Amino acid sequence: MPDSKETIITANRTCLDLELNDFFKYRDLLYLLIRRDIVTSYKQTILGPLWVVIQALMGSAVFTIIFGNIAGLSTDGHPAFLFYLCGMIGWQYFGGVLGIGSHSLQSNVALFAKVYFPRLIPPIGQSISSLLNFSIQLLVFFLALVIYNQNSPDSSIELSFSLILLPALIIQTAVLGLGLGFIISAMSVKYRDLARISGLFTQFIMYASPVIYPVSEIPEKYQEYMALNPLTFIIESYRLILLGNSTASNLTFAVPSIASTIIIFLIGLILYNKTQRTYVDFV
Amino acid sequence: MSTSIIQVNELSKTYRLGGLGLRSFIEDLKSSAKKFGVPVKENANSQRFKALDKVSFDIEEGEVVGIIGRNGAGKSTLLKILSRITEPSSGSARYTGRVASLLEVGTGFHGEMTGRENIFLNGSLYGLTRKEIASKVDSIIEFAQINEFIDTPVKRYSSGMFVRLAFAVATHLEPEILIIDEVLAVGDVDFQKRCISKMGEINKSGKTILIVSHNMATIGSFCTRCILIDKGRIIHDGSVDEGISKYLTLGRSGSQLGYWERKPKIQSPASSNQYSQIKSIEMLDNSNTRTHLLKCGMPFSILLELNILIETNYLDIGVAINRHDGIQMSVSINSWEGSSKKFFIGNHKLKITFPKIPFFSGNYTLSAWTKESTNHLNDDGVQHALSFEIIDHNFNGHIFDFSAHTHAGCILESSWSKC
Numbered sequence: 001m002p003d004s005k006e007t008i009i010t011a012n013r014t015c016l017d018l019e020l021n022d023f024f025k026y027r028d029l030l031y032l033l034i035r036r037d038i039v040t041s042y043k044q045t046i047l048g049p050l051w052v053v054i055q056a057l058m059g060s061a062v063f064t065i066i067f068g069n070i071a072g073l074s075t076d077g078h079p080a081f082l083f084y085l086c087g088m089i090g091w092q093y094f095g096g097v098l099g100i101g102s103h104s105l106q107s108n109v110a111l112f113a114k115v116y117f118p119r120l121i122p123p124i125g126q127s128i129s130s131l132l133n134f135s136i137q138l139l140v141f142f143l144a145l146v147i148y149n150q151n152s153p154d155s156s157i158e159l160s161f162s163l164i165l166l167p168a169l170i171i172q173t174a175v176l177g178l179g180l181g182f183i184i185s186a187m188s189v190k191y192r193d194l195a196r197i198s199g200l201f202t203q204f205i206m207y208a209s210p211v212i213y214p215v216s217e218i219p220e221k222y223q224e225y226m227a228l229n230p231l232t233f234i235i236e237s238y239r240l241i242l243l244g245n246s247t248a249s250n251l252t253f254a255v256p257s258i259a260s261t262i263i264i265f266l267i268g269l270i271l272y273n274k275t276q277r278t279y280v281d282f283v
Numbered sequence: 284m285s286t287s288i289i290q291v292n293e294l295s296k297t298y299r300l301g302g303l304g305l306r307s308f309i310e311d312l313k314s315s316a317k318k319f320g321v322p323v324k325e326n327a328n329s330q331r332f333k334a335l336d337k338v339s340f341d342i343e344e345g346e347v348v349g350i351i352g353r354n355g356a357g358k359s360t361l362l363k364i365l366s367r368i369t370e371p372s373s374g375s376a377r378y379t380g381r382v383a384s385l386l387e388v389g390t391g392f393h394g395e396m397t398g399r400e401n402i403f404l405n406g407s408l409y410g411l412t413r414k415e416i417a418s419k420v421d422s423i424i425e426f427a428q429i430n431e432f433i434d435t436p437v438k439r440y441s442s443g444m445f446v447r448l449a450f451a452v453a454t455h456l457e458p459e460i461l462i463i464d465e466v467l468a469v470g471d472v473d474f475q476k477r478c479i480s481k482m483g484e485i486n487k488s489g490k491t492i493l494i495v496s497h498n499m500a501t502i503g504s505f506c507t508r509c510i511l512i513d514k515g516r517i518i519h520d521g522s523v524d525e526g527i528s529k530y531l532t533l534g535r536s537g538s539q540l541g542y543w544e545r546k547p548k549i550q551s552p553a554s555s556n557q558y559s560q561i562k563s564i565e566m567l568d569n570s571n572t573r574t575h576l577l578k579c580g581m582p583f584s585i586l587l588e589l590n591i592l593i594e595t596n597y598l599d600i601g602v603a604i605n606r607h608d609g610i611q612m613s614v615s616i617n618s619w620e621g622s623s624k625k626f627f628i629g630n631h632k633l634k635i636t637f638p639k640i641p642f643f644s645g646n647y648t649l650s651a652w653t654k655e656s657t658n659h660l661n662d663d664g665v666q667h668a669l670s671f672e673i674i675d676h677n678f679n680g681h682i683f684d685f686s687a688h689t690h691a692g693c694i695l696e697s698s699w700s701k702c
Contacts (some may be wrong), residue, residue, distance in 0.1 A: 007367075011370060028407045039396065040395040113368060113386075114387045115368075116368055277369070277370040282303065
């Protein structure tokens with residue numbers, strides 16, 4: 001089929017030109033990349049997806065022992081293991097997407113330097129395909145929940161209708177992770193200094209977010225500062241949806257979180273898009 | 284509305300030289316400060332390099348354009364900009380339709396996936412939909428000749444199979460504009476031939492092709508137009524033969540024409556087991572003056588200066604003439620003509636005389652080499668040391684009609700008689 005669309009290449013296009021038409025045109029590529037990631041993700045491993053399970057269980061067990069038993073941090077009345085597992089699942093997906101975003105220009109340079117296609121496709125595709133690991137961990141969580149409910153029928157945890165909000169929460173997690181990742185990726189193309197500290201930065205965000213402690217543990221006068229961190233609402237909302245209650249999944253936390261997620265994503269998108277146009281000249 | 288399928292208008296691309304670090308960061312800060320109207324002193328030392336300097340051309344639908352130039356002339360930068368891999372620093376380009384640009388064979392192939400899966404992935408990388416690829420997958424597999432391996436992960440492929448598959452996908456993309464960078468230099472001879480004929484087919488269906496190559500044979504046989512780029516500027520746009528001949532004489536000033544001399548600073552010094560070294564090559568016309576212009580049918584000679592480093596009884600010396608498209612037209616070797624192969628240490632001058640040059644007008648290059656027969660490797664060699672032009676067709680006093688004989692490579696002396 002002849003394509004008579006005209007393409008114009010110019011210098012210094014406006015930074016708002018996000019090539020979204022092209023993104024739609026290449027949707028089959030997005031599908032095929034996601035398929036590729038999923039098909040090849042457990043190649044040449046013996047335990048395959050079991051590693052994802054082990055990772056979640058070990059992580060939560062370590063947290064339960066160190067922060068629950070030894071440090072004696074509160075878990076907002078939730079069973080400690082489930083509390084940490086729930087926080088871990090949300091955090092690990094966020095951290096994964098942040099990693100994907102912050103390496104997207106750097107790890108795809110071989111491809112980006114040889115063929116044009118919308119540069120947003122690989123990181124978005126990878127964020128979607130890493131939902132596979134997320135789903136496996138979620139399954140582990142539900143299994144742990146069933147086991148818990150059988151062992152302690154008095155304080156059993158019922159899943160509520162709020163579960164239908166989970167997809168929206170996952171989208172917000174991914175959008176925030178990608179937005180922040182895009183900013184890091186774009187800013188570390190020319191000068192790699194930022195990439196040096198991004199690991200440290202990720203760790204810092206984890207401890208600044210209520211992954212290993214509930215917001216209720218923070219003195220009330222500091223809680224408004226916690227609201228400035230968009231992840232506070234996100235992690236606490238995983239607890240609301242999966243464990244039934246949370247101190248910080250309410251409008252006071254939701255509005256700044258959703259607003260800053262959108263702003264960070266837009267900034268990331270614009271920076272990423274502006275950088276990708278000429279970044280092969282620097283890498 | 285013009286009928287051009289590609290319009291390139293004053294396209295420039297500037298690169299900054301030197302490394303990226305604190306110094307370049309400060310410069311970046313200065314230039315962004317300048318954008319916001321803050322007066323800053325520009326660093327005069329900041330070195331910039333113009334890879335492309337206001338390049339403009341139009342390409343009509345169906346043209347096959349060869350882009351040639353020396354390494355670093357700006358060819359690849361031009362292709363990168365047209366392929367939307369990087370943006371120009373100024374100027375613009377526009378084109379109509381889909382572009383498939385093959386800057387590398389096998390881009391985006393994933394080793395763990397089968398050949399068939401890779402066809403889909405690679406096709407979609409170039410903007411095809413799954414439906415479009417599905418309709419072509421059989422003919423791609425047939426072209427690549429890997430039927431029995433198509434459901435095997437490509438990491439188990441031989442490099443030849445891999446390249447064939449990648450090229451098969453590339454040639455089946457059916458874009459309006461195909462951009463190719465040197466990829467024809469892959470695969471075995473048979474596959475290369477099929478690639479060339481496939482290219483011809485693509486072009487016959489009215490598609491436009493842009494090809495960058497250092498292989499003048501490809502450019503000469505395949506292109507309808509030639510753009511020669513040097514130092515970021517177009518210095519020739521039009522006839523292929525003329526473009527190629529200009530390319531071959533690039534960077535040779537008048538005094539160097541018809542003469543080549545070893546430059547010890549550039550060429551590597553002789554190794555300890557080397558018998559001989561070619562010091563200079565000079566082309567002389569029939570009155571023994573240096574020249575780079577020869578007349579068809581007239582005598583000429585080559586003056587070869589050799590430095591013998593180790594005494595030998597078995598030194599073969601050869602001179603070869605190549606046509607502009609790379610085809611070797613003739614070779615002469617000392618031993619064939621009964622000349623002595625024995626050489627003592629020191630400088631030697633040899634004169635090789637050709638009584639009649641049998642080639643048609645055009646551009647040619649001269650190469651020379653030496654070889655010690657007991658040693659299987661070439662002793663010394665200078666490829667395309669000097670280029671020369673044959674300017675008219677005066678053979679046996681007869682002036683030819685050029686257009687009637689363009690297909691011939693040379694004229695063999697012959698005698699005709701009725702019997």
